Amino acid sequence: MKTSSLIDMLSANVETVDRRQVPRTIATAGALGAVVAIVAVLAALGGRAGLADAHAISFLAGKLVFTLALVVFALIFLGRYARPGGERRAPFGLIALPFVAVVALGLLSLLAAPRAHWQAMLVGDQWLECLLSIPVIAIVPFALVMWAVRRAAPTHLTRAGALAGLVAGSISATAYALHCVDDSVPFVALWYGGTIAFCTVAGAALGPRLLRW
Amino acid sequence: MPTDEDELRDLMKAGLDGDAAAHRSLLERLSRHLRAYYKSRLSRIGRSASEAEDLVQEALIAIHTRRHTYDPAEPFTPWAYAIARYKLIDHLRRTKAARADVPLEAAGEITAHEDHVDTESAIDLARLMARLPAKMRNAIQHVKLDGLSVAEAARRSGMSESAVKVSVHRGLKALSAVIGREKAS
Known part of the structure; x- marks a missing residue:
């Protein structure tokens, strides 16, 4: 085929293009994923107890601030990495910052507490449930977000996949926080931070296979 | 300048x-x-x-x-x-x-x-088109190769105009996927 014939073909009946399509698709996928994750947590695990207590409420709020900040941050990055050349416009290393911040807060809170409490603060009551729930609940949001990214045109597939994993993991952690009664910063740093990081790494591993176009 | x-x-x-x-x-x-x-x-x-x-x-x-x-x-x-x-x-x-x-x-x-x-190029459009689903192939043929308007293509194929547009878009993406797959084989 001659390139001129291809150009004839491509420029026949050119349609108007919606320029907001990429951010809108990603936001829609994220919102749907969040609904699925929240319904799954409330239906399968139930909402958390003790919300009459001001301490519990402030702790829930703190967890949500951390996980929602991650969601927003990851979505902004993903909006860039879903487009060609996005890797030139958003320094990827920045996604480590929220993790560094929560680990630093966790360490400070350990240092401020007597050594005898450390184990309880780190392991909590439900570490295993947290470890399993966050990655499992992240699966549907991950699939939705990857679908949205596939409709765009990422050119760095590992990073785009990692960011999709980060979005899904943070959405899942946000939903899980509605159930979780382990109110300690080191617990959140270790189990939330760890599982969200796992989702990010899994996304990075799947990106080149699932996002190719 | x-x-x-x-x-x-x-x-x-x-x-x-x-x-x-x-x-x-x-x-x-x-x-x-x-x-x-x-x-x-x-x-x-x-x-x-x-x-x-x-x-x-x-x-x-x-x-x-x-x-x-x-x-x-x-x-x-x-x-x-x-x-x-x-x-x-x-x-x-x-x-x-x-x-x-x-x-x-x-x-x-x-x-x-x-x-x-x-x-x-070595890309043989007619042969690649034959590998697309009929709906996409016809939409591309009408709108992109024969130069029919979307409305006319919709009338001939009995599809809605937006379905024709979607088929053209998906068809072009599918073409590029077929080109990629052929290379690997």
């Missing part, structure tokens, strides 16, 4: 608003840059001009079908370059070339050279 970047960006924006002449002019200009870019990269590993032409065409299809991913607030050349480079790396991977032998320079490079020689 307007630079290449400004002109290409204006053409791109007009094309996004549905201006077919601007879109054609954009693709023509890009094809010359892409040809120079791919020829210079592929000649260093002893690949033919026809193979470069395959890549030019793949990149044009990609630029066309993914044009909704261009953010008009950003410069145009780096966007086009990122697609060109992505398609080159993907091509090298599929054809098992050693990527280390091919220089993959920075942005800006792509509009530095032009090449007007339109050689025949």
Whole structure:
């Protein structure tokens, strides 16, 4: 085929293009994923107890601030990495910052507490449930977000996949926080931070296979 | 004096608003840059001009079908370059070339050279079209090759206008996927 014939073909009946399509698709996928994750947590695990207590409420709020900040941050990055050349416009290393911040807060809170409490603060009551729930609940949001990214045109597939994993993991952690009664910063740093990081790494591993176009 | 970047960006924006002449002019200009870019990269590993032409065409299809991913607030050349480079790396991977032998320079490079020689590519459109589902094949045939309006194509195929548009878009994406798969085999 001659390139001129291809150009004839491509420029026949050119349609108007919606320029907001990429951010809108990603936001829609994220919102749907969040609904699925929240319904799954409330239906399968139930909402958390003790919300009459001001301490519990402030702790829930703190967890949500951390996980929602991650969601927003990851979505902004993903909006860039879903487009060609996005890797030139958003320094990827920045996604480590929220993790560094929560680990630093966790360490400070350990240092401020007597050594005898450390184990309880780190392991909590439900570490295993947290470890399993966050990655499992992240699966549907991950699939939705990857679908949205596939409709765009990422050119760095590992990073785009990692960011999709980060979005899904943070959405899942946000939903899980509605159930979780382990109110300690080191617990959140270790189990939330760890599982969200796992989702990010899994996304990075799947990106080149699932996002190719 | 307007630079290449400004002109290409204006053409791109007009094309996004549905201006077919601007879109054609954009693709023509890009094809010359892409040809120079791919020829210079592929000649260093002893690949033919026809193979470069395959890549030019793949990149044009990609630029066309993914044009909704261009953010008009950003410069145009780096966007086009990122697609060109992505398609080159993907091509090298599929054809098992050693990527280390091919220089993959920075942005800006792509509009530095032009090449007007339109050689025949190995892509056989008629044969590839035959591998698409009938709905997509007919939509592309009517709207993109026979030049019928979307409304006319919709009437003939008994589909809604938006279904025709979607079929054209999906069909073009499917074509580029078929081209990619053929290379790997």
